[in-house]
Amino acid sequence: MKHNKKISIYTDPEAWEGMRKAGRLASQVLNMIEPYVVAGVTTVFLNDLCHKYIIDHDAFPAPLEVGFPCAVCISVNETICHGIPSTRVLNAGDIVNIDVSLRLEGWYADTCRMFYVERPSASARQLTEVCHQALMSAIALVKPGVTLGDIGHIIQKKTESSGFSVVREFCGHGIGRKLHDAPEVLHFGTQGTGISLKEGMFFTIEPMINLGKPEVRFLKDGWSAVTKDGQWSAQWEQTIGVTSTGCEIFTPFSPL
Numbered sequence: 001m002k003h004n005k006k007i008s009i010y011t012d013p014e015a016w017e018g019m020r021k022a023g024r025l026a027s028q029v030l031n032m033i034e035p036y037v038v039a040g041v042t043t044v045f046l047n048d049l050c051h052k053y054i055i056d057h058d059a060f061p062a063p064l065e066v067g068f069p070c071a072v073c074i075s076v077n078e079t080i081c082h083g084i085p086s087t088r089v090l091n092a093g094d095i096v097n098i099d100v101s102l103r104l105e106g107w108y109a110d111t112c113r114m115f116y117v118e119r120p121s122a123s124a125r126q127l128t129e130v131c132h133q134a135l136m137s138a139i140a141l142v143k144p145g146v147t148l149g150d151i152g153h154i155i156q157k158k159t160e161s162s163g164f165s166v167v168r169e170f171c172g173h174g175i176g177r178k179l180h181d182a183p184e185v186l187h188f189g190t191q192g193t194g195i196s197l198k199e200g201m202f203f204t205i206e207p208m209i210n211l212g213k214p215e216v217r218f219l220k221d222g223w224s225a226v227t228k229d230g231q232w233s234a235q236w237e238q239t240i241g242v243t244s245t246g247c248e249i250f251t252p253f254s255p256l
Contacts, residue, residue, distance in 0.1 A: 005183075008176055008178075008201075011200045015202075016241060016248070018104075018106065018107035019239070020248075022104040023109040023251040025054070025102060026101070027111060027252055027253050029102070030112075030253055032049070032050075033049060033053075034115060037090065037096055037115040037117060038090065038117060038118075040090065042085075042087050042089055043083070046072075046085065046098065050098070058105075060104075061101070062103050062110070062179045068223060070084060070085045072098055073223075074097070074099075075099070076088065076090065076096050077232045077233075078231065078232055079225070079226050080208050080210070080227060081170060081225050082223040091117065092117055092118040093120050093121065093124075094116075095114055095117070095120050095127075095128055097112055097114055097235050099111075107176065112236065124232055127209065127211050130209065131209045133158060134159050134207050135236045138151045138154050139205060139249065144197055144199050144242060144244065145197065148183060148186065148194035149194040150189075151185060155187045159187075159207070164210060164211060165213055165214035166207065166209055167187070168187075169216045169225065170206075171185055172204040173203060175204055199243060200241070203239075204240070208235040209235075210227050210231055211232045212230075213231070216228060237251075238250075238253075
């Protein structure tokens, strides 16, 4: 895969501190909203709480900068990503992804996690857990000299060996002074291929995996991506920076 776009390298301490501050706030949004993800609430209610929290902390919801109609993406069950908050009511057994991206003092952070509404099925819980494990396995690999193909390979291997499928239409991305930057970080691939990581690279890893087949269908709203076969999907995302010996997670959240 050819990458013609220059990859930003951030070496100054101010950049790292800016990303830490933005990342911590994005994580705090997800921690704040957790008690509200319950049966009977609407996804637009959750969005409004997140929007207010972000603004109250002197930041700005990045989705609004790119034309998305709401402050956060909320994707329920068969929705893979970019679900638009609405009057949809959460039900017991649902699995919910809330994706927070924001700008704070000129720096962007992007993170998402899964939430359970009461007790989902065993298969839905396993899907969610495997997706989280795949993300954390990839993050554990990150250090200078590792390739993007190595990251994609470990996510694909963990996902497919567990009987699930990797969505290929979406990928992680460079981040920093821009929300979306080079490189593209695929969640499938071949070991030893692609760009080699360098200290000072900032990017997201955000695998989306499906209970059924990997194919995607886009809704008429122009944003929401759902599974073509109607099976459920899960996603976790972290923003990280490559250090001299590994990586720093800018958007830490509690273990699953």
